[in-house]
Amino acid sequence: xxxxxxxxxxxxxxxxxxxxxxxxxxxxxxxxxxxxxxxxxxxxxxxxxxxxxxxxxxxxxxxxxxxxxxxxxxxxxxxxxxxxxxxxxxxxxxxxxxxxxxxxxxxxxxxxxxxxxxxxxxxxxxxxxxxxxxxxxxxxxxxxxxxxxxxxxxxxxxxxxxxxxxxxxxxxxxxxxxxxxxxxxxxxxxxxxxxxxxxxxxxxxxxxxxxxxxxxxxxxxxxxxxxxxxxxxxxxxxxxxxxxxxxxxxxx
Amino acid sequence: xxxxxxxxxxxxxxxxxxxxxxxxxxxxxxxxxxxxxxxxxxxxxxxxxxxxxxxxxxxxxxxxxxxxxxxxxxxxxxxxxxxxxxxxxxxxxxxxxxxxxxxxxxxxxxxxxxxxxxxxxxxxxxxxxxxxxxxxxxxxxxxxxxxxxxxxxxxxxxxxxxxxxxxxxxxxxxxxxxxxxxxxxxxxxxxxxxxxxxxxxxxxxxxxxxxxxxxxxxxxxxxxxxxxxxxxxxxxxxxxxxxxxxxxxxxxxxxxxxxxxxxxxxxxxxxxxxxxxxxxxxxxxxxxxxxxxxxxxxxxxxxxxxxxxxxxxxxxxxxxxxxxxxxxxxxxxxxxxxxxxxxxxxxxxxxxxxxxxxxxxxxxxxxxxxxxxxxxxxxxxxxxxxxxxxxxxxxxxxxxxxxxxxxxxxxxxxxx
Numbered sequence: 001x002x003x004x005x006x007x008x009x010x011x012x013x014x015x016x017x018x019x020x021x022x023x024x025x026x027x028x029x030x031x032x033x034x035x036x037x038x039x040x041x042x043x044x045x046x047x048x049x050x051x052x053x054x055x056x057x058x059x060x061x062x063x064x065x066x067x068x069x070x071x072x073x074x075x076x077x078x079x080x081x082x083x084x085x086x087x088x089x090x091x092x093x094x095x096x097x098x099x100x101x102x103x104x105x106x107x108x109x110x111x112x113x114x115x116x117x118x119x120x121x122x123x124x125x126x127x128x129x130x131x132x133x134x135x136x137x138x139x140x141x142x143x144x145x146x147x148x149x150x151x152x153x154x155x156x157x158x159x160x161x162x163x164x165x166x167x168x169x170x171x172x173x174x175x176x177x178x179x180x181x182x183x184x185x186x187x188x189x190x191x192x193x194x195x196x197x198x199x200x201x202x203x204x205x206x207x208x209x210x211x212x213x214x215x216x217x218x219x220x221x222x223x224x225x226x227x228x229x230x231x232x233x234x235x236x237x238x239x240x241x242x243x244x245x246x247x248x249x250x251x252x
Numbered sequence: 253x254x255x256x257x258x259x260x261x262x263x264x265x266x267x268x269x270x271x272x273x274x275x276x277x278x279x280x281x282x283x284x285x286x287x288x289x290x291x292x293x294x295x296x297x298x299x300x301x302x303x304x305x306x307x308x309x310x311x312x313x314x315x316x317x318x319x320x321x322x323x324x325x326x327x328x329x330x331x332x333x334x335x336x337x338x339x340x341x342x343x344x345x346x347x348x349x350x351x352x353x354x355x356x357x358x359x360x361x362x363x364x365x366x367x368x369x370x371x372x373x374x375x376x377x378x379x380x381x382x383x384x385x386x387x388x389x390x391x392x393x394x395x396x397x398x399x400x401x402x403x404x405x406x407x408x409x410x411x412x413x414x415x416x417x418x419x420x421x422x423x424x425x426x427x428x429x430x431x432x433x434x435x436x437x438x439x440x441x442x443x444x445x446x447x448x449x450x451x452x453x454x455x456x457x458x459x460x461x462x463x464x465x466x467x468x469x470x471x472x473x474x475x476x477x478x479x480x481x482x483x484x485x486x487x488x489x490x491x492x493x494x495x496x497x498x499x500x501x502x503x504x505x506x507x508x509x510x511x512x513x514x515x516x517x518x519x520x521x522x523x524x525x526x527x528x529x530x531x532x533x534x535x536x537x538x539x540x541x542x543x544x545x546x547x548x549x550x551x552x553x554x555x556x557x558x559x560x561x562x563x564x565x566x567x568x569x570x571x572x573x574x575x576x577x578x579x580x581x582x583x584x585x586x587x588x589x590x591x592x593x594x595x596x597x598x599x600x601x602x603x604x605x606x607x608x609x610x611x612x613x614x615x616x617x618x619x620x621x622x623x624x625x626x627x628x629x630x631x632x633x634x635x636x637x638x639x640x641x642x643x644x645x646x647x648x649x650x651x652x653x654x655x656x657x658x659x660x661x662x663x664x665x666x667x668x
Binding site for chain 2: 062065067068087088091092094095096100102106108110111119120122123124125126127128167171
């Protein structure tokens, strides 16, 4: 598979999903949001998950982010079976292994940047001095060293998203899961955020980008297309025109 | 464990920030608890005061004294069995004292006769009606908690000689001698002049229970000289050791049967009472006042608790997305539960503190305005109301906090 995809993973497997499905009961009807998805993500990959709405993109993202568990199938995160974890175990995985970046930033409005970034450290049980040190460090890394005592409403959209990224990074997660990270930003600010993600990737982070915008997905080194709950394509690089026949494209 | 403390301190910070940012809402919600705590605390204070008042009045009787009387000190259904009993005579005291002296290792110390009736008492233009006039011997002081502020109790010489001297209660002294010392003044009782030798220490009255404040005591010999006609008499007997009350009671019963010359087959034709018997008839009254009062005021606190519960539900609903975010960042169910429980508890504690402060001021004010009302604001009550506040908070916060902790993170994140 690796040779056919021409993907050269730089590290061990972080996410290993095999044939997972997810069904939702909506009233009388059962909706099959995922119909059997198999996917492997390695350390220090930069992968975009694309697909139109209703493709199961969000469901897959929730699954990858350990916010939800699959109806069937196998999901191993760093070799640990996530599918059978209870709520608190999942919370611990989210806390330590996954850094979430949301479209709407989801910062706590009445807390300063510093307190927002400290939050995952509190849930991880880190002592106050180290929390302060680490949060300040990460905020400085994303270029907000002079904004640590500002509240979200005193920051621009781009700065808010930087705080959110700092918060996602603060526990040193195995993956950064960014859901439409530029969706609420103008294109220039969006580019800045994408540059920051690029920078993180260069520094060795694993980044999973969920988006429906092609020029955003173009930043990734690998793209997974979802349609109707199945992976339609999984290929290296980005293909601007999907109907263009490209040798490396693999249908699953 | 460490993590738990960090979460705890974080939760307190969030709660404080939450209250600051929703100041009006928090104040209004806390108001319910404030009123509840004021009501409960005031009622607690009143109940406490009533209890102390009872005990104080009870202390007049003495816990080491037995009372030989015609009627028992408890309600009786077969009153006709008691009505025809022979009256208790003051002479019994002397007989009893001889018998006590003759008994080796007696549990009793001394018997003191008392006679009493109600009379008016006058000094110059002032008059006090319905004063409890007590005739007794100088030994009375042994059986009683009575104490003199000024002057003294009458002595043995005056007692035996039947001299016209009186010891007067504080309120009587106050009414007759508003601006001068009563000592050595002569008061008029039943047309006879009596010299005041002592004034009792103020005892305080409560709910019309008996108090020394409104009585006068004089030597029995003098009493018999002027008022023998329609007085009631008892004999009170002091115990050696109040822990051996039952033994003492048996001994006294035996002695009284000998005094009365009762053959073994006859029932006692007198009653022997002690403070405890009186107390046990009053205690249920006291307790039902306390229970009813606290229950009714407790309801107002309950209403306050429902207010808190309601606002916490609103808060959970409003912050659904925040809860989702926190869960995504690794907050466990417990973390969320704790956060909202602490928010509601903080509100209740705040309400509790304010309520307590108000209650304290009100007690202080009532105490100043009505000195006779036995108000008692105790440290125990402060702790109790704080504990009640905390439990109110936990109680009212639990259902919303539980709901919050159970939220599905996916749904919560999507909530707008």
